[in-house]
Amino acid sequence: MSKRMAELGLASRREADEWILAGWVKVDGVLAQLGQRVGPEVRIDIDPAAREQQAQRVTILLHKPIGYVSGQPEDGHEPAVALLTEANRWSEDALGGKLRFTPAHLRGLAPAGRLDIDSTGLLVLTQDGRVAKALIGEDSDIEKEYLVRVALQEAPDAADAPDARQPPEPQHPMTHFPAHKLALLNHGLELDGVQLREAKVSWANEDQLRFVLREGRKRQIRRMCEAVGLEVLALKRVRIGRIPLSHLPQGQWRYLAPWEKF
Structure with a gap:
């Protein structure tokens, strides 16, 4: 039933x-x-x-900083839910004058998807099972967008520079990364013996990739990058479905408004 x-x-x-x-x-x-x-x-x-x-169940959008875990506390690190206080509520929350924060909004609140401890960006926590199912259910097809700053894993040796007394010029990944490896990031990689779903991966600038995924395996983006010779320096989730991180400050949160849909 x-x-x-x-x-x-x-x-x-x-x-x-x-x-x-x-x-x-x-x-x-x-x-x-x-x-x-x-x-x-x-x-x-x-x-x-x-x-x-x-209808009384809430969904909260948090800009998670580095150092917080998405779910239960682990290895001495605080859970992201610890940031959900009245003091950390964004002053520009559209529901600021309509919905008062109460401890009841924390009961049964769970992350709908994870964001690694060393990643930042949009994290959704919800009391609403419909939202959780839409975002992390087996049939979920909602896009998650990330900005990922990367470096080439094998930097050139200073001794190979024309003048060994001078450091080599910076090697921007975009100009030195093979096109066929970028194609692999879009489609063709496996993790743990399972083919990854097709992604949308492109250069946002000379050292930052834009990833758009429709799945979320553990440390997926970092492992994808490692598989093609890239090291992830920073990772930020900037959108889930139709909901962008926008100007929400790091460490602050707001309610998902009734008119907003993923």
């Missing part, structure tokens, strides 16, 4: 289970039972109380 509700976009499977236990779901006019099997032809009715509860 909960799987069918998730497929229809009514709720996440966890939410569906909660609603069924609360008596808020009927199947063909009869109260649903947890674990009940249903076919695609059944009529599912949801009590308005469930919709009201769902």
Whole structure:
């Protein structure tokens, strides 16, 4: 039953289970039972109380700095949720005068996708199972865009310079990186024996690549770059779907507004 509700976009499977236990779901006019099997032809009715509860769940956009982990604290590092305080709320939050921050907004709040401890940029934390499913569900097709500053892994030796007393000229990756390797970043690489989905990778400037991905494997961009001879110096996520990081300052957060959709 909960799987069918998730497929229809009514709720996440966890939410569906909660609603069924609360008596808020009927199947063909009869109260649903947890674990009940249903076919695609059944009529599912949801009590308005469930919709009201769902509407009260918040989604938060955070500009995560380096040094914070996305989820549970690990190796002595603080979780990103520790930054969600009234003092760190962005002064230009569009909901500033309409939605007051309360501790209840932190209950059940979970990251919808990860951002490595040494990466910065847009991190989404949500209480809404629909948002989580859209961003990290098995069928998610939402783009994530990153700006990645890189260097060539093998820098030229100073002894090879025309005058060994002078350091070599900087080697900008864009002008020294083979076109066939850039093509591999777009499509053709494997990680852990699995073919990566097609990406959009291009030069943003002489030492920075723009990655647009529709998947998010662990340390994917860093491992992709390593596979083609590039070292990642800095990585920043600047967009998820239709939501850009924009001018949100590092270490600050804002609410996702009702009119914004990923």
